[in-house]
Amino acid sequence: MERPIGVFDSGVGGLTVLRELARVLPGEGFLYLGDTARVPYGTKSTETITRYSIEIANHLITRHDIKMLVVACNTASSLALPVLRKIYKIPVVGMVDPCVRRVASLEKKASIGVIGTTGTVRSGAYEQALRQAVPKARVTVRACPLLVSLAEEGWAEKPVTRDVIAEYLSPFRKDPPDALILGCTHYPVLKKPIAGFLGEATVLVDSGEEAARVVGALVSGNGTEKGTRAPHIRFLVTDDPERFSRVGEIFFGRRMDSVERVTL
């Protein structure tokens, strides 16, 4: 059997990343793990998130022999990636570097906005990476914890979501940034109201799309790219599969079959 690509997140958000991975790499097999028993990661400490990430990586490597690990969670990417890269032999792809690489490739990049969870913002991971990649840019970072709940409620189109976005993005009201990094895998489902608030001049950078590009390059570089059959995807969760399937559909864009519960 071919070795799958392991993808993990605290819950359903990472499904926006998996959706892009599956689109770009239809010939690969994927194993997605949502740590729904301990979701969310956004408000937890570096120490805790690092411990959780190691437990998950150990499980995916020892039990499922994954060939690559995609940390499809901006919080875990911001807090735990250096440690994961130090520990594991397989390639580990996070969300921060692919987004920053995209920003660096833009023509207009004088002012950059980043939105994410409390944990991501407090880590300073985006500022640090942006300082190296686009040293002259003015960077504004904002934690937007409510957006996760709004996305999971399926309220993307509700007026109240526009109001919350206006509240969080008020620093950008007069002066929209050249690019806004959607630094949480939940946010892509809110692209429309976010774009509606900022206007067309701001490029929205989506972690899933950017990570899929990086993973695609790694896979084809390794000579393991596959044919054009539909990707085989297996879903593992640490809590009730039913809620994961129901809420996850908002993020994955289609029904998920065979969600299995595992104990880490």
Place this chain on the structure above:
Amino acid sequence: MERPIGVFDSGVGGLTVLRELARVLPGEGFLYLGDTARVPYGTKSTETITRYSIEIANHLITRHDIKMLVVACNTASSLALPVLRKIYKIPVVGMVDPCVRRVASLEKKASIGVIGTTGTVRSGAYEQALRQAVPKARVTVRACPLLVSLAEEGWAEKPVTRDVIAEYLSPFRKDPPDALILGCTHYPVLKKPIAGFLGEATVLVDSGEEAARVVGALVSGNGTEKGTRAPHIRFLVTDDPERFSRVGEIFFGRRMDSVERVTL
């Protein structure tokens, strides 16, 4: 040393209960445990919440010799209380029965609203208890997951909070209930906008206030009531104490000294 009363919640919400307990029982000692490494409980399964609750109760009983356990979390009360009462010798007080008892004591109780987390609502615990206590009442139950985030953001006074409340409580717009059970310990900090939406005819039932009444009766019944000195309170958390102290202040109403981190 006197044995403390153990109080636990998934995080900061239970502090609204502790605040009431400390007010009503100033002579007691309290040990509060916030399971912040695994917060929130509201979206997790019965099996998972029961396992977490047992781990916490074991810790509080074996390490700290508590004399009574207050489950200051409506989700854990709704899902795990029967099991906890079966296992432990010490009295276990939950949030559901005290609220329902209060409703039963009201003069007007033809229509009752209950708001809570997804887990609380799906458990059916309130409907079941209300059906026994006030069999003739019309009961409307609504899950309001966003209210937890709004409360933790400290946004009680923002217009967006009024909009979210209007969205969730829309079934009550034309016909406010005689009583609304605030079936989540986060909600008391949102009392003002909730009351503003429903109007003065609806009695808001607060789990903390009702539970404090029940605990007070148990303690004085046991002959362990104390003098009038300030209560001694110790705080334990399973993740970063700093965030707990910062966000917790919204719920506890004052600064918390000496928050310790524990591993369960």
